[in-house]
Every structure is written in structure tokens, then in C-alpha cells.
Amino acid sequence: MTRLLLPLEHHPHSQDLTDDTLLQQLKKLPRRVQQVFLLSRLDQLSFAAIAERLDLPALTVERHMNQALQSVRPQRDVLASMAGQWYVRLQSPQVTASERIDFRRWLDAAPEHREAFHATELRWRTLLAPARQLGHDAWYRQPRAALSIGGCSVAIGLALAALAAIGFWS
Known part of the structure; x- marks a missing residue:
């Protein structure tokens, strides 16, 4: 999703x-959503490549990308939400010709739609620096989101406590 779909212009009212x-x-997003986002943004993998790499359905990858993009849009902005959904859908390998026509109709229906879509594209570009910070240690390249040492310790401790409680150690 690195290519822009509309010509790049600056809009003074963009957030x-x-x-x-x-x-x-x-950072507030679930780890799997972060992982999908970083594979797309930093490694520039297609939705299909991410789906294959993480063994996820393509629609799940699309849903995670939409969640990531929606998390950084202006709150209570319906047009920004719709523009973000279109932006993500147009990147999907499952987008149909009919959906592309519907998008074009939506885009041409009002100048506000074009402005919202353009603002979404600009927002996508501004996410590169934060994405680099979020994925600085390349944790997202692991097949599964990394499990912390603390999480493993807690899981082992709970398992040992359960074994002790049922008398396994007697």
C-alpha cells in the first residue's frame, strides 16, 4: 500500500x-494487527504474501490493515472512516471490478470524498516513521507474534501450580 492512488497535493485542513x-x-493495537501492519508498511508485502506468511485468511489481513489505518484517523469522522475502508479494500487482491467502479462513484460523488481519501493517503505516508519505531527490532517478522519472557514465566508457574494442586508431586 505504498503507492498513492490520487495526485499528491497539500490540504491545509488535513489532520x-x-x-x-x-x-x-x-502501540494500542493488538500484536497481530501490529504485525500485519508492519509487514505491509515496512516490508511492503502484499496482503496475499502476508496471509501466506502468517497463515491467515486474506480477509483477516484486510480487516487487520483496516483496523490499523482506522486507529490513526480523526475520531468521529465518518468520511475519514469510509475513505480508510476504501483505501484498504483497493489494496486487497480480492477487490472486484465492480468494487472499483463503486469506489470511483463514491469518490466522484462529492469533493469531500476526494479530500477524505487524499487525507487517508497522506496519513498512510506519515505512518512510516512511527512504523519504523514500532518495528525497530524486527519482532514482527516472526511467524507468530513474539511471546514475552514474562508471559512464558507466568504460564510455566501456573502449570506447576496446577500440577502441585492435583497432587502430581506427591
């Missing part, structure tokens, strides 16, 4: 969020 704000919003 300018700082990299730190964007990074904090991305």
Missing part, C-alpha cells in the same frame, strides 16, 4: 498528528 501520537495509537 497533522505527531509521530509520537501516531506511535502511541499504533
Whole structure:
């Protein structure tokens, strides 16, 4: 999703969020959503390649990408939400010719639609720096989202406690 679908122009009313704000919003996402987002944004993998790599349905990859993009849109902005959904859907290998026609109709229906879609494309570009920070240690390239050492310790401790409780150690 690195190519722009509309010509790049600057719109003064577009929401300018700082990299730190964007990074904090991305960090709030579930790890799997972060992983899908980073594989797309940093490694520039297609939805199909991400789906194959993570053994996920293509629609799940699309849903995760939509969730990532929606997390950094202006709140309560219906047009931004719709534009984000179109932006993600158009990147999907499952998008149909009919959907592309529907998108074109939506885009041409009002100048506000074009502006919202353009703002979404600009927002996507601004996510590169926060994405680099989020994926700085390449954790997202693992087949499964990395499990923390602390999480493993807790799981082992709970398993040992359960074994002790049923008298396995007697």
C-alpha cells in the first residue's frame, strides 16, 4: 500500500498528528494487527504474501490493515472512516471490478470524498516513521507474534501450580 492512488497535493485542513501520537495509537493495537501492519508498511508485502506468511485468511489481513489505518484517523469522522475502508479494500487482491467502479462513484460523488481519501493517503505516508519505531527490532517478522519472557514465566508457574494442586508431586 505504498503507492498513492490520487495526485499528491497539500490540504491545509488535513489532520497533522505527531509521530509520537501516531506511535502511541499504533502501540494500542493488538500484536497481530501490529504485525500485519508492519509487514505491509515496512516490508511492503502484499496482503496475499502476508496471509501466506502468517497463515491467515486474506480477509483477516484486510480487516487487520483496516483496523490499523482506522486507529490513526480523526475520531468521529465518518468520511475519514469510509475513505480508510476504501483505501484498504483497493489494496486487497480480492477487490472486484465492480468494487472499483463503486469506489470511483463514491469518490466522484462529492469533493469531500476526494479530500477524505487524499487525507487517508497522506496519513498512510506519515505512518512510516512511527512504523519504523514500532518495528525497530524486527519482532514482527516472526511467524507468530513474539511471546514475552514474562508471559512464558507466568504460564510455566501456573502449570506447576496446577500440577502441585492435583497432587502430581506427591
